[in-house]
Amino acid sequence: MSAWRLAVDLEPAAARAFASLDAVFALEGERVSRSPLSDVIRVEIAGERYYVKRYRSAGKGLRRYLGRPRVKAEWQNLRRFATWGIATAPLAAWGLERSGGAFLRGALITRELSGTQDLARLAKDNAPCLADPRWVDGVSRQLARATRLMHDHHFVHNDLKWRNLLVDGEGRLFFIDCPLGGFWWGHWLRRRIVKDLACLDKVAKYQLSRTQRLRFYLQYRRRSRLNASDKVRIRQILKYFEGRE
Numbered sequence: 001m002s003a004w005r006l007a008v009d010l011e012p013a014a015a016r017a018f019a020s021l022d023a024v025f026a027l028e029g030e031r032v033s034r035s036p037l038s039d040v041i042r043v044e045i046a047g048e049r050y051y052v053k054r055y056r057s058a059g060k061g062l063r064r065y066l067g068r069p070r071v072k073a074e075w076q077n078l079r080r081f082a083t084w085g086i087a088t089a090p091l092a093a094w095g096l097e098r099s100g101g102a103f104l105r106g107a108l109i110t111r112e113l114s115g116t117q118d119l120a121r122l123a124k125d126n127a128p129c130l131a132d133p134r135w136v137d138g139v140s141r142q143l144a145r146a147t148r149l150m151h152d153h154h155f156v157h158n159d160l161k162w163r164n165l166l167v168d169g170e171g172r173l174f175f176i177d178c179p180l181g182g183f184w185w186g187h188w189l190r191r192r193i194v195k196d197l198a199c200l201d202k203v204a205k206y207q208l209s210r211t212q213r214l215r216f217y218l219q220y221r222r223r224s225r226l227n228a229s230d231k232v233r234i235r236q237i238l239k240y241f242e243g244r245e
Helices: 012-017 021-025 070-084 119-124 133-152 186-207 210-221 228-239
Strands: 002-006 030-034 038-045 048-055 091-099 102-111 165-167 173-175
Touching: 012 038, 021 048, 021 091, 021 102, 048 070, 070 091, 070 102, 070 133, 119 165, 119 186, 133 173, 133 186, 133 210, 186 210, 186 228, 210 228
Parallel strands: none
Antiparallel strands: 002 091, 030 038, 038 048, 048 102, 091 102, 165 173
């Protein structure tokens, strides 16, 4: 069984290039990354660039049969972000193939977000924008809003790292790469919210001032002062990666 979909607004040249899973797995382009489960290439069609992520495996043994394949989780989560008003890379095509209930392969294709860089690269390059308080505050407010929107839906990213956050030349923030995101409740939701916030702070503590980090948390909490529960959570965030860095 194969299910493959194209975005309704896809340009004709791209629609032809991405017409089927067979066509997508035959594509050649600039290698971006490769792992035992998947690879990512960048292709250019009719002057527009696309990122093509192809999964050739769901893992070993029962992983082929049980649970939601990563590729499906990834495209569903990107669509959720768009529905919730969280800026993300637009989907161009997506789908997967099964045989006898076992995952065989799958892919998702996103349009390139022109002129963007991920926050981790900006930090590594000591980009001047990170020393600009107004730029930092603008990105911080967008990030706080989007993160709170996710958590208000009982959804956690589970890999909310600076490398998965893109910013363009106008300071607009975009979320990408979320195959591990999912819904949680109660105690498990609270623990994973701490993880999301700790992942963000893992780099922030080296790049931003304590005041900027605290301001982000208050923006996330939609309040002007910390209460007792906030102080408990901040301690949990600060301790989350102790002994693991």
